[in-house]
Amino acid sequence: MTRYLSLYWLFLTQRLKVLMEYRANxxxxxxxxxxxxxxxxxxxxxxxxxxxxxxxxxxDEILLVYGLITLAKSINHMFADNLWTLGRQYIRSGGFDRxxxxxxxxxxxxxxxxxxxxxxxxxxxxxxxxxxxxxALGIQWTLLKALMLVAAVVSGGGxxxxxxxxxxxxxxxxxxxxxxxRLVFDNHLFAQYPLTIYPKAINILLTWIVPxxxxxxxxxxxxxxxxxGNLAWAAPVAAALLLFLGYRFWQFGLKHYxxxxx
Amino acid sequence: MRxxxxxxxxxxxxxxxxxxxxxxxxxxxxxxxxxxxxxxxxLVFFWRAVYADTDSVAALSLQQTLxxxxxxxIFFPLTDVDLIFDFGFNLRxxxxxxxxxxxxxxxxxxxxxxxxxxxxxxxxQIPIAVVATLLFGLQWPTDPATWGAFAVSALLGFTALFFxxxxxxxxxxxxxxxxxxxVLIFGMSLFLSGSLVPLTMMPGWLQTVVLSIPxxxxxxxxxxxxxxxxxxxxxxxxxxxxLAWVTGMWLVSALFFRVAVRKVTVQGG
Amino acid sequence: xxxxxxxxxxKVFKIPQKDPxxxxxxxxxxxxxxxxxxxxxxxxxRLDRGEIVGYIGVNGAGKSTTIKMLTGVLMPTGGSxxxxxxxxxxxxxxxxxxIGVVFGQRTQLWWDLALIESLNLIARMYDVPPARYxxxxxxxxxxxxxxxxxxxxVRNMSLGQKxxxxxxxALIHEPKVVYLDEPTxxxxxxxxxxxxxxxxxxxGSKGMTVMLTTHDLGDIxxxxxxxxxxxxGRVIYDGPIETIKKKFGKFREITFETTGLVPSLSLPPGxxxxxxxxxxxxxxxxxxxxxxxxxxxxxxKQIEVRDFSLSEPDLANIVKxxxxxxxxxxxxxxxxxxxxxxx
Ligand SMILES: Nc1ncnc2c1ncn2[C@@H]1O[C@H](COP(=O)(O)OP(=O)(O)OP(=O)(O)O)[C@@H](O)[C@H]1O
Ligand SMILES: [Mg+2]
Numbered sequence: 001m002t003r004y005l006s007l008y009w010l011f012l013t014q015r016l017k018v019l020m021e022y023r024a025n026x027x028x029x030x031x032x033x034x035x036x037x038x039x040x041x042x043x044x045x046x047x048x049x050x051x052x053x054x055x056x057x058x059x060d061e062i063l064l065v066y067g068l069i070t071l072a073k074s075i076n077h078m079f080a081d082n083l084w085t086l087g088r089q090y091i092r093s094g095g096f097d098r099x100x101x102x103x104x105x106x107x108x109x110x111x112x113x114x115x116x117x118x119x120x121x122x123x124x125x126x127x128x129x130x131x132x133x134x135x136a137l138g139i140q141w142t143l144l145k146a147l148m149l150v151a152a153v154v155s156g157g158g159x160x161x162x163x164x165x166x167x168x169x170x171x172x173x174x175x176x177x178x179x180x181x182r183l184v185f186d187n188h189l190f191a192q193y194p195l196t197i198y199p200k201a202i203n204i205l206l207t208w209i210v211p212x213x214x215x216x217x218x219x220x221x222x223x224x225x226x227x228x229g230n231l232a233w234a235a236p237v238a239a240a241l242l243l244f245l246g247y248r249f250w251q252f253g254l255k256h257y258x259x260x261x262x
Numbered sequence: 263m264r265x266x267x268x269x270x271x272x273x274x275x276x277x278x279x280x281x282x283x284x285x286x287x288x289x290x291x292x293x294x295x296x297x298x299x300x301x302x303x304x305l306v307f308f309w310r311a312v313y314a315d316t317d318s319v320a321a322l323s324l325q326q327t328l329x330x331x332x333x334x335x336i337f338f339p340l341t342d343v344d345l346i347f348d349f350g351f352n353l354r355x356x357x358x359x360x361x362x363x364x365x366x367x368x369x370x371x372x373x374x375x376x377x378x379x380x381x382x383x384x385x386x387q388i389p390i391a392v393v394a395t396l397l398f399g400l401q402w403p404t405d406p407a408t409w410g411a412f413a414v415s416a417l418l419g420f421t422a423l424f425f426x427x428x429x430x431x432x433x434x435x436x437x438x439x440x441x442x443x444x445v446l447i448f449g450m451s452l453f454l455s456g457s458l459v460p461l462t463m464m465p466g467w468l469q470t471v472v473l474s475i476p477x478x479x480x481x482x483x484x485x486x487x488x489x490x491x492x493x494x495x496x497x498x499x500x501x502x503x504x505l506a507w508v509t510g511m512w513l514v515s516a517l518f519f520r521v522a523v524r525k526v527t528v529q530g531g
Numbered sequence: 532x533x534x535x536x537x538x539x540x541x542k543v544f545k546i547p548q549k550d551p552x553x554x555x556x557x558x559x560x561x562x563x564x565x566x567x568x569x570x571x572x573x574x575x576x577r578l579d580r581g582e583i584v585g586y587i588g589v590n591g592a593g594k595s596t597t598i599k600m601l602t603g604v605l606m607p608t609g610g611s612x613x614x615x616x617x618x619x620x621x622x623x624x625x626x627x628x629x630i631g632v633v634f635g636q637r638t639q640l641w642w643d644l645a646l647i648e649s650l651n652l653i654a655r656m657y658d659v660p661p662a663r664y665x666x667x668x669x670x671x672x673x674x675x676x677x678x679x680x681x682x683x684x685v686r687n688m689s690l691g692q693k694x695x696x697x698x699x700x701a702l703i704h705e706p707k708v709v710y711l712d713e714p715t716x717x718x719x720x721x722x723x724x725x726x727x728x729x730x731x732x733x734x735g736s737k738g739m740t741v742m743l744t745t746h747d748l749g750d751i752x753x754x755x756x757x758x759x760x761x762x763x764g765r766v767i768y769d770g771p772i773e774t775i776k777k778k779f780g781k782f783r784e785i786t787f788e789t790t791g792l793v794p795s796l797s798l799p800p801g802x803x804x805x806x807x808x809x810x811x812x813x814x815x816x817x818x819x820x821x822x823x824x825x826x827x828x829x830x831x832k833q834i835e836v837r838d839f840s841l842s843e844p845d846l847a848n849i850v851k852x853x854x855x856x857x858x859x860x861x862x863x864x865x866x867x868x869x870x871x872x873x874x
Contacts, residue, residue, distance in 0.1 A: 036449030037449075047459060094636075258620060
């Protein structure tokens, strides 16, 4: 474990060196995600100037929801973005073999191979939104609430990573897994807003099937002492379960790769 | 004259190639449909919630707003210009040399290519239009005159945006990673094109800002004409403004390209 | 005990048959149809400690597939492999610690990192003790002339520089077993020579067991005492390179381009005239009786030579001749006879 941590650190510092070499790209990368988020947030701002609330959620409350999902997403974006490229950059080119002749876990190697700087932009946006919302709403922070915040972000990140893992592993069978991953991943966009604005089916989808809601709407409800908030404690369980399934599926895919190659 | 004919025939064959490339991505097509449906669903439910307690926002009814938003989604390909990834890719692979060596106007070639892609993309939006109509109750404008005004405005807006993208793509001569630049521009265009919120809902200063950046020319301006938010009477004025945009952007982009191309260093061996 | 033991090793690829279009893709998802392709077919061999063995065959013969199975990347369809007593696929990570691999066609270095950074990472991955790592770096700076390359990112390297770096990366942890899949592909003669010398010195002195695939018979001649030739996944020869050389390398052709017209030449023994053209003469000589330099100097004494070239025996040709029974009366070593799959 410590060996992997110190290896990760080494990978990370190397990656940062490369990024520093391409400083312009680093800044553009971080800015790009900020711009993407700014577009949506600006739109929310414009609209919420016109109406007092959205299904009982005020502007700042919506920002809290939006900020939480952005933080969870940024965890995935920073540390697991390389999953997206598994098929295109590693399997198709045969570069994946290089992971298999090394004495470390190939999944670890894949994730450590590229820390994604663009995620830093998301992280900053998420932090800014949560802080802004918390101040504006005057949230009374208790130990439990602080714990919930951390749990929501970490397990939210876990949910993102696990769902991406589950879908990216398909690149062991199909040439390009990106469409499949997008199909699941894009559902997180629903969770940028309070789930109460959607019909029941979408609520069920976002809570029980692709549980991005557990990373934003439910913890936000908890922090705001709203109903349904306690469901947020399910997030760590869901994350652990999905990560377990994801890793098993990864191993299954790896076995398949071992028998077919590229 | 013969040279023009030859150029045209080259352009024509470039025009014809794009659909074939698209057809190779069938899976993407279906999944794109689902992704678009998700995107539209979020917008529609969001706006329904906005209008839950009120009949009009900034003088627009729910139906008007939804028509605007859904049409903006359907015509969103108007903002889709591939230049940045294309430039970046060709620069990195060293292919840029081949392009610079070809005996044909580089910008003209790309314009035709992108126009062809646009047609193709718009055709591929038909299923999305169907979903918008059946699932989300999009009401289509029926007046042929507005459609005509829209078509002219859309083409002008797209052209202005093409030149603007050309200008931005020249930045790839200076930065090596293009992905971030592409996402940055996409991110900005999302809001600045006016596809998320009708311009009339924005505070005055924001409208000014949005209208002084070319993205809005391709979505907000033509779609406002189409939905009647901008009265038809004003169409000629709108076109003239857009024409000015096209000219300005063309000059700026051609100039920057000339400067940037001197930077070409061909990577890889 | 042998370092590598391979018994009846077989790999069958199932290649999915795709129908065009989305319908075909969906059908393929639920009721896939496969075509089988036997890339490696019941091969047997053993490699002892310190052996450097050439593994050769024409394109698509199954060399890379074998190497992938030996390294643990691919799982065999049948048969068994033991590398240092382990099953490389089941005990992949343990096995990986002991082996070094170069896939000549692709890099294992980080494209954007300076070579030294890549090597640092790799050394850490293999838990090379820092002191030892430093020693190795110094050694490679000498033997591979890496000194000036350490700070250069791989993307800015020439092919030859890249390959030298690859070798350093594959050997920095002093593996016991080394697999080199086409390590000289695309390199010019001088770089090739240097890489051969390095492999010979480095692997020889440390008693590494090396398996080398290549299309360049020169590599084999210089590095290996033993070759295994495979074709369509089967071993068709396993034995000393000498036999192959004697059988197929006995004669060489040498062509001279001359400045003037070719007079009648007097030739050393073991050498005969094949053809004369306008300012061109082709000779064939027996390498046991004479050498290229003897032939060349004899000719050069008599005429002014503008250029000359020597043609190597070509692998595809050798394979064809083996099939035609070139080795049947005599040449084949007993172990090679064993290696042949039972009918
Ligand atoms: N992943 C795969 N799936 C299906 N068939 C494969 C796969 N990999 C290799 N093959 C087939 O197996 C056969 C042996 O391939 P292999 O790569 O081992 O040849 P090779 O001897 O290394 O050839 P070369 O000299 O060209 O590198 C070939 O016919 C190839 O098409
Ligand atoms: Mg090969």
